[in-house]
Structure formats: structure tokens, C-alpha cells
Amino acid sequence: MANYPPDQNFSDKKVALGISGGIACYKAAEVLRGLQRAGCAVRVAMTKRACEFVQPLTFRALSGSHVIVDDYAPDNPDPIAHITFSQTVDLLLIAPATANIIAKFANGVADDFLTSTYLAATAPVLIAPAMNTTMWQHPATQRNLEILRSDGVRILEPDAGEMACGTIGPGRLSEPERIVSMALDILSTQSVARDLVGERLLITVGATREEIDPVRFISNRSSGRMGFALAAAAQQRGAEVTVVAGVTTVDPPPKVTLVSGHSAAEMHAAVLTEIPKASIFIAAAAVADYRPATRVVNKIKKSDEQLVLTLERTADILGEVAANRHDKLLVIGFAAETNDVLHHAREKLRQKNLDLLVANDVTQDGAGFDTQTNVITILSRASDEALELPRMSKLDAAHRILDEIVRLRRQQTNSLSATSRGQQ
Ligand code: CTP
Secondary structure (H helix, E strand, O other): OOOOOOOOOOOOOEEEEEEOOOHHHHHHHHHHHHHHHOOOEEEEEEOOOHHHHOOHHHHHHHHOOOOEOOOOOOOOOOOOHHHHHHHOOOEEEEEEEOHHHHHHHHHOOOOOHHHHHHHHOOOOEEEEEOOOHHHHHOHHHHHHHHHHHHOOOEEOOOEEEEOOOOOEEEEEOOOHHHHHHHHHHHHHHHOOOOOOOOOEEEEEEOEOOEEEEOOEEEOOOOOOHHHHHHHHHHHHOOOEEEEEEOEOOOOOOOOOEEEEOOOHHHHHHHHHHHHHHOOEEEEOOEOOOEEEOOOOOOOOOOOOOOOOOOEEEOOOHHHHHHHOOOOOOEEEEEEEEOOOHHHHHHHHHHHOOOOEEEEEEOOOOOOOOOOOEEOEEEEEOOOOOEEEOOOEEHHHHHHHHHHHHHHHHHHHHHHHHHHHHHHO
């Protein structure tokens, strides 16, 4: 996340701050001030319930403009305020977001100003939930959050701690500094650089599935989120992207070329076909290292005997691509580790002859397989320093990895042109 206060100036950015009704409403004033300190212009909308916790006058005084609660109110100067309010801003931020507003957003209910604003929003949306722990943990709330995530809403999860109601657990509004920091992060990545134009990225994504018999297989917990985030981010930055997808539990980004490679052998074959066209290869898939030595044709019947499964090694796709690379191909691998992360990662970078290795300690909270976030360390062949990054969304992590790829490409181009100047 961005440093707080940020070095960057956000004076060209407009934020719509929506406040829904909970005890944490008073903290929204600090969020507003933090955004203003960074240079953002902030307009505020409140739900009727929020006004019972804090008067709109507070936010009117701080923001210097009318606070919209009800767009049908006679004092509202704009007859289509929910459209102008939501479509002329760079970010819609809801802090605090109650269980009720989350449920309404997830289900497309538009029965007041804030919910209509959400439905009409064209800007990215960030929500900072705050509620009682039991409400937060309720399957209905978690289901609604999952819907919002898949709709592209960014969620800053609440902190754990003592709540106003006396219970202890997750549900407390994230600190205003963190909310501001994440909002600024989103605002700063909006103007994404088109620094991968001309690059052709080939990326493996997801888990492989190794069949034992017609109904059973060996696989792993990879969802494909990190790989798809990389594919989406690279495409945003101008690369042509081909994804060789194993088994994934999330949808691929639109507009990438998809090739399927469900088993390690199919993925291997697909990569060998596609690699001549690539200028960057990223191995983000969790490829099985072993597969059953034989696939049994008919379903294996149980008996009282022990069943011994003989496994054989699969081809190391990443190792093979790196060993046979042409000069300009950049090769990036992943390493999921549980101990001595840096040591194992450094070894893997060297042994496999990679340009970058993205390591994660899968034992850490919010890292690794099937999570929305990741905690990564990037190692580069060009530097002895490891770039250790804090927990962040997989999309943000993807952009950080691509930043390093761009940096390596620039170094490579500079050294090639220095060599050719030297030869003249
Ligand atoms: N990989 C691959 N083909 C395989 C296995 C892994 O391309 N058959 C790639 C993965 O996509 C990932 C990297 O290699 O980028 C992981 O390296 P690997 O040495 O296989 O890691 P682990 O399986 O975790 O190795 P180890 O068990 O030795 O820790």
C-alpha cells in the first residue's frame, strides 16, 4: 500500500465518500481529512441511519459542500444527483459499510441515494466494512462480500479487536490511515502505464489435474487468481496475453487468449507450442510434480488390501523453457514455500536460470493458494536484494511483479544497445 501521507499529489482526484449507519461513522471524518490532505476533493453522501450517529453538518463543514442524504429532498440542487455524484468521481469509497449496505449492493437494491449511487457508479468502488463480529462472520454477509468481490469491488477487511458492543473479534472498522492508504493506492494505479506494449506474455495459470482412473485425480488448491491477475494487469499495460489454463475456480479476464492444459502433460505440450511467439514467460500454475505412472482404464474397486499408487515425475515446464530460452525471453517463476523462504527461493532462481522468482510463504495469513490477497517477495537475477512486499490484493501484487519485469527489460535493452555501440 502507498505510504501515508503519500509523496504523490492527488489534487486532480475526486472521491465520493459514502457513509452508512454504524457506530464507526465518526471515523469517516478522519478518512475525509486524510483524503483531503493528499489533495483529493471529497463529496459526501450519507444514509438516513448514518445521520443518527453523526450530523451531516459535520461532513458539510469538513468537505465544504452539500451532503446528500436523500436526492428527493427539496434542498437538493441536482435532480439526478446519484448519476452526477457517482459518474464524475475517480473512486466511490464506502466507510463504514454496514452489513445492510453490503447486502443491498450485492443484490442490486437501489432504494436510497447511496445504493442508487453504487449501482450507477462507473468509478472503482472500495468498501471498508464495520459491524458486530457475528454479523461479519454470518454466511449471508460472507456470501454478499464474495459477490461484491467478483463484481470487482475492493474490500478493506475490518480489524479484529474489542468492539463497541463489547465482543472481541473481527468487525472493527479498519484504521482511517489504512482506508486512506488503500484509496490512494487505487487512485494511483488508475493511470496505469502502457509499458508492456509490444510484449507477448505467455502465462501458465491454475492447478493441474492428474487422473488416477476415470473418476479420481490428484490436484491442488490453486484457484488461478494470481495468474489471472497477472494476465489482466499485463493486458491493461498493453501486452498481448496468452494463458495456458489448468483447472481454475475463478473466471479468466476478458480478452486474453485461452489455451487449456488441464494435466501437467497437456500444459507442457501447450507451452511448447506457444513459447516461440512469447517474449515473456510466467509460470504461475501449480503444476503437479508427480502423476500416477499409469491411468487405470476402469474405476478402481475397493478391497481390504492396501492400495499402492506409483507416481512418476512430470516434466518441469518452467525449467525446460528457461533452459532452451532465446536471448530476449524473460522467464519468471513462482515458489510456494513453507520454511526458509528466501534461501529456497534464491536457490530456485539460480538452479532454474530464471530472471525473476516470486516467492511466497504459504503459511502466512492472506498468502498463497485460494486467497484474495498475497504476500510476496520478488527476487531478481539482476540484484542481491530481495523485494519483500506487504500483504496486498493479487491485482496489486501482479502490478508490482510487472514493474520488476519492465525494469529488467529496460536494463536488458540498455545493455544490448551499449554492446552494439561498443562494437561500432
Ligand atoms: N513448475 C513447472 N512445471 C512443473 C512444476 C513446477 O513449470 N512440473 C513451475 C511452477 O509453475 C512454478 C515453479 O515451477 O513457477 C515452482 O517450482 P518448483 O521447483 O516446482 O517448486 P516446488 O514444486 O514447490 O518445488 P519443491 O517441491 O522442490 O519445493
